[in-house]
């Protein structure tokens with residue numbers, strides 16, 4: 001089936017009540033038929049529900065649907081996008097390991113990888129997303145992850161995914177792609193050879209800014225890379241916390257299985273079923289919304305290029321944008337998302353625009369049906385030093401827009417009043 005149909009039907013099988021919308025199962029735990037039944041479930045001799053920290057039928061509908069949209073083998077929903085990224089890192093790394101992270105990515109991912117995991121003994125090396133050849137020499141025996149965004153927030157860089165995949169495959173290192181901004185409608189990193197996809201579902205997937213969530217999607221590529229690979233021995237050796245289970249020997253996707261049995265079990269970064277239900281419903285309109293967000297954003301980008309105040313407009317949908325080539329190559333169609341940024345040259349000018357614009361709300365979110373304006377240097381990226389800001393490609397005059405679903409005439413009118 002095509003994406004439009006998958007996003008409406010996949011993953012939901014009606015029960016006796018025949019409800020058209022998937023039910024919300026608000027239950028912390030599930031009853032066992034007998035001690036033997038319970039023992040079989042815990043031993044994975046039989047699959048079934050145990051406790052919501054590990055699995056929930058409402059979450060499962062969303063997970064199956066998103067896995068199918070990404071072309072993955074399994075999906076684990078999490079409490080937030082940051083939870084998905086942290087969970088992925090600790091599913092693969094231990095103290096002494098390092099990960100390679102692209103520059104210019106989401107602020108929370110930057111602080112997590114530069115500071116928080118460092119305290120756990122996992123260090124981070126940076127690579128320039130626009131010069132992916134530099135990646136190869138950064139990889140060593142202890143490198144466990146190459147992490148990047150398919151369309152980076154807020155710099156809207158689309159990397160040369162194929163070259164990254166080639167380098168990672170040669171070294172046997174797992175690629176983790178944050179596909180939040182592109183969404184599975186625009187880009188399917190797994191189909192391009194990447195191993196793990198992570199999402200903040202709080203953004204475009206939710207679409208209305210009503211719930212926080214995240215997701216991790218496993219793939220056949222990842223299963224292959226985990227097998228017979230000294231880097232990820234803990235997938236081939238008995239897990240003593242799970243009576244000697246060997247993940248690579250199971251008939252299930254190894255990465256996702258360990259994610260549930262070890263990481264969700266011990267860390268509890270599980271999605272709320274209420275939120276998963278909202279996300280499932282939101283997926284039904286994702287395709288249409290992305291199309292409209294993209295059409296609106298392209299019009300806004302074209303308008304901004306004609307403004308005197310504007311030094312530069314970053315939007316991969318513009319033909320002369322430096323990211324247009326790879327967006328054309330790696331994205332699924334002629335849409336390029338609702339995210340764009342532009343530089344007005346100075347902090348003062350940026351502040352005046354952000355403080356005076358109508359219709360756009362000053363909010364640190366993206367992917368909402370309502371248009372949003374952000375000044376990254378003073379908000380999402382405030383915790384970065386000026387050196388880190390430079391490296392991330394974020395200048396003081398940079399303004400980020402998340403273009404919503406309002407009528408384009410009203411959006412342009414609002415911009416015209418504050419930008420010459």
Ligand SMILES: *Cc1c(COP(=O)(O)O)cnc(C)c1O
Pocket residue numbers: 080081082083106108109149153178180181199200201202203212213214366
């Ligand atoms: C928002 C965002 C995150 C973090 O997600 P939360 O759901 O807010 O925790 C991670 N990556 C990207 C690209 C984001 O935009």
